[in-house]
Amino acid sequence: MPGLILICRRGSTSLKLPCRSRPYSFQEPGTSAMSQFDSPPEASTSSGQPKGQYAQAPVVTEDSLRWRPKYVFRPPPLGPGLGPGVRQLRVPAKPKNIVHTITGWDPYAFKLPSYRPGRKMITFIVVTTSLYAGVRYDRKEAKRMAAEYLEQVKEMGRQPIAGMEEVPRCINVLTTTLPEDTERDRSAIYFKKYIKPMLHAAGVDYEIHTGKMPGNLARKLIDEIRTRRLEEEAKRPIEQPVPGTADYVRTVRRLQEIQGGTLIIGHNTLKEYLYALRKGWLSELDLVQAARDNDEPDAALSARLAKLHVFDDPADQLNSDGPNVGNIDDEPAPPVLTRLQPQSAAPEAGSVSRWSSWLKPAVQPPPLPAFELNPPFEVDAPEPTPRILPAPAQLPTQPPIAIVAYDHPLGSMRWWPLKSWRLLFGERERVRRGAETALAILNCHTRPLRGPSDQRYILARTGSELGAVGELEAPQDNFLTEEGKMKDYDYTPLESGTDLDIGSDAELHYIRAFRKWPETIASSRKEWYTQLPKKLALARELARGDREPTKEEVKYPPITETELRQQQLDKERRWQNEEEGWKVTRAGSKVAWDERMEEALYLFVKSSEEE
Structure with a gap:
């Protein structure tokens, strides 16, 4: 105012x-x-x-004094040459941006403020900008390193093939799933992203073998090794096979396998690979039992499950003296059944029923001559003489191996900082490790694999002189108490100071639930066998027709006895495989090693290392 x-x-x-x-x-x-x-x-x-x-x-x-003052408002002048009755023309507004008009964005939202931001905003900007710059630099350097490594191997892929008989080099890639990891192909994805481009640039082929569960890869390799031993035993080797024959193809494939090599990703994969070599090559092989297992893989497991007597019928146990083979009219049995039974007294004349004439056939068969039962029907056939294939004195030469120390922490929140660091700033390390491994394979520089020569490592954490194999073949009850709880055992990595320790730190990052895996298996087995009698009684009650099924049972038929037997076989096979896989790959277990492996295994190294 x-x-x-x-x-x-x-x-x-x-x-x-x-x-x-x-x-x-x-x-x-x-x-x-x-x-x-x-x-x-x-x-x-x-x-x-x-x-x-x-x-x-x-x-x-x-x-x-009588006058009251007033306030007079004088408007600003209208401009030069403009009178009181003329209005000044307005300058047209600047047209808006078409993007702001369509999207409805505020044009001032993307303009920097004219004032200095506060302390918290400055801290946020500095931290986020630093993280982004670090991640960007890591990805850029990783891309540059990958391009440099690819330039080193491109000349290998441009070399022509010598002839039609020359086959391209093939690498066997062995990968396994980490214990309790839901991502089944994590290690295979690592190979395809960081090692496969180098092999493709050099013109080298590969074949991936993946184990979906712990111990799955070891069982697969053991079966392949035993099959090869049986084939070599059945066929006499030919010094100079004729081209085009099966022996020639087999020889060429064997040579290609040795010239190619084996890529092992992860320490758990190394454990399964050496365990397969130890059990497949350096152990005796029963040819008769191997033939039976080939025809009926589950025969031994079925025989072991039959001794549990969980499917025995109580009604059959009450009539264990033998069923009555006579007919309803107390008529003598037919001649065929008479010879299979001891002679009984002839029936009385008045005991023949009036229904006997209806049950007799129209034409009576002629009486069979008396004969003696063959021994196979009276007693069990003698077991065939076992033929044992002894283990070789030395492990056959194997393809050179390359070991990648692959690791991925799982489970506990204490590994989140490590996982975050590797995710944001570990791309260069992954590219460098994969490229150097591929270069070592392509350059074919090898040296003998250094295994533990100290007997203290071979006998460590086991009371058997068999070493690692004795521990791996020990019964599962050694790790469980009478109540089915896990015993305390040392799960820290066992170091030998040799090449067997490559990537052993990955055992520290296993999920904790895997340490008590036998206890989990025992709990699942106990629960299934507890529910089995109720399911079996219901299945037999409906199968015998003791009662009519309910509407719910008609709509959703319960499981039958045959299905229960098959379910038991499948579950026991799975539990047995999981127990074996846990023994091989558990944290703290040693790598299966034998002195006969020293001169047969070679390791790919860099060109700068001493061969």
């Missing part, structure tokens, strides 16, 4: 009341008090008043 000066009369003097605005000058005596208000707006404007300001209030004297 503009300044205002009021003069009130108090006695014979004048009192001035100033306001907050600037002071005003008093009017000279004798001047009309209304002269300034009666003048037109132009006159006041020309006197130097600012635009849009209120006019100065006049000084009130004693002659004009």
Whole structure:
């Protein structure tokens, strides 16, 4: 509100009341008090008043005490050459951005503020910018390193093949799933992303063998090794096989396998590979039992399950003395059944029923001559003489191996910082490790694999002189108490100071539930066998027709006895395989090693290392 000066009369003097605005000058005596208000707006404007300001209030004297002061608002001038009745033209507004118009974005939202951000905002900007710059630099350097490594091997892929008989080099890639890992092909994905491009650039083929469960790869390799031993035993080797024959193809494949090599990804894969070599090659092989297992793989397991007697019928146990083979009319049995049974007394004349004539055939068969039962029907056939294939004195030469120390922490939250660091800034290390492994395979520089020669490692953590194999073949009850709980055992990695320790730190990152895997298997087995009698009784009750099935049973038929037997076989096979896989790959178990492996295994190394 503009300044205002009021003069009130108090006695014979004048009192001035100033306001907050600037002071005003008093009017000279004798001047009309209304002269300034009666003048037109132009006159006041020309006197130097600012635009849009209120006019100065006049000084009130004693002659004009009855007059009430007013405020006069003077609008700013319209411009040069414009009168009071002419309006000034507005400048057209700048057209808006079409993107802002369509999307409805605020054009000022993306403009930097004119003020300095606060301390928290500065901290956030610095941290996020640093992380982004670090990740960006890591990815850029990894891409540059991969391109440099590819340039080193491109010339290998451009070399021509010598002839039609030359086959391309093939690498066997062995991968396994980490214990309790839901991502089945994690290690295979690592190979395809960091090692496969190098092999493709060099013109080298590969074949992946993946174990979906712990111990699955070892069983597969053991079966292949035993099959090869049986084939070599059945066929006499030919020194110079004729091209085009099966022996020639087999020889070429064997040579290609040795010239190619084996790539092992992960320490758990190394354990399964050496365990398969130890059990497949360096153990005796029963040819008769191997033939039986080939025809009926589950014969031994079925025989072991039959000794449990969980499917025995109580009604059959009550009539264990033998069923009554006589007919309902107490008539003598037919001649064929008579010879299979001891001679009984002839029936009395009055004991023949009137239904006997209906049950007799129209034409009586001639009586069979008396004969003696063959021995196979009276006693069990003698077991064939077992033929044992002894283990070789030395492990046959195997393809050179390359070991990748692959690891992926699982489970506990304490590994999250490590996983985050590897995810954000570990791309260069993964590219470098994969490329150097591929270069070692392509350059074919090898040296003998250094195994533990100290007997303390071979006999460590086991009370058997068989070493690792004795521990792996030990019964599962050694790790469980009578209540089915796990015993305390040392699960820290067992170091030997040799090449067998490559990637052994991965055992520290296993999920904790895998340490008590035998206890989990025992609990599942106990639960299934507890529910079995109820399911078996229901299946037999419906199969015998003791009662009619309910509507729910008609809509959802319960499991039959045959299905229960098959389910038992499948579950026992799975539990047995899981127990064997746990023994091989558990944390703290040693790698299966034998002194006969020293001169047969070779390791791919860099060209700078001593061969």
